[in-house]
Amino acid sequence: MDAKTLCLGALMLGDASGYEIRKFYEDGPYSAFHAVSLGSIYPALNALLTDGLVTVCEMAQDGRPAKKVYTVTEQGKAVFMRGLEGSPGADRFRSDMLFILAFGHVLPPARRTALLDGYLEEYQRMRAELAACIDANPDVPAGRRFVRDFGLAVYEAVITYVAENRHILEDVVDDAVKEKV
């Protein structure tokens, strides 16, 4: 998803500043499937402003820098909904870890184990974070409930798979000695 659509999507759920949009996609339960950096949010927001899809309101805050709060216009909402009509591109699951683990059987056993431990910990951390987030606000609309539970299901599947199948990699001491690739 391009930065403009991502910004518009966040604003559909409520007014926000660029900084807040970044937080929304970085921390929240949607971080599993989407990402945007500030370097693309700010230009996107200005482009949306030029196109009349959002309006701004500069909000002074004490003890903090002023922030620019953006609001979607009616036109912006229409454009967003129309953008949802096209057929979505295929999901992309990219993993450096799995590239490395594809050669796991020729890695030093200690490294292999460290890698698997770290991988499991990382997913367990993400699962716990998402679960906490779901517990914190259980009453979100169906769409978002579907997506965040989806995330939980994927995290769980990964954790279960790795825990149950890491032996495939760790039981190959003999093979490693034979220098098989």
Place this chain on the structure above:
Amino acid sequence: MDAKTLCLGALMLGDASGYEIRKFYEDGPYSAFHAVSLGSIYPALNALLTDGLVTVCEMAQDGRPAKKVYTVTEQGKAVFMRGLEGSPGADRFRSDMLFILAFGHVLPPARRTALLDGYLEEYQRMRAELAACIDANPDVPAGRRFVRDFGLAVYEAVITYVAENRHILEDVVDDAVKEKV
């Protein structure tokens, strides 16, 4: 993973041409987690050649254009193995579909159902393809076995989740009428 590492990785499993490397990552059981296009493979291969990490051999074929088959050098293997040492970046699961479905409860019911049907079909197709690929050659080294079974586990988790939870989105006819976002 950058194109050069991806090429080197494919060549670690056997000599190949650029075209064949693309096929390896596009069709095979590794397509779930990695991707490279020809536009980045050919320049990558030439860079590896310049660095002495691979060698080429032009192979004439009858009825077909000649192909350049690349082979990893000892230095190439060493560089590749060293490249595996760094700590891998986090997994990235990006999904336009889930972005759209996050607004699924305000989509026209017919569109919503079509989207979910298509999504399920797509994952079922990928699962079947991967399963067939696994059946076709069951005896791969542990590393690759771990990765491709990982893919299968993820596909299965997605299919199960969507089948069992699509009702979350499809049961909101009432809400849609109330124009809730």
Place this chain on the structure above:
DNA sequence: GCGTCCATGTAAATGGTTACATGATTAT
């Protein structure tokens, strides 16, 4: 005839991230 697979390569276009630039406040 038309599309697809084989096969390589370059260049333009794309779209992002990272780093830079600035600066106040608060927590450790």
Place this chain on the structure above:
DNA sequence: ATAATCATGTAACCATTTACATGGACGC
């Protein structure tokens, strides 16, 4: 003191993908 959080914005940099360029063989 030092780092982190809040807050915006620009520009350099990076790596891709897409399209272009070329061309024979094979199936429909």
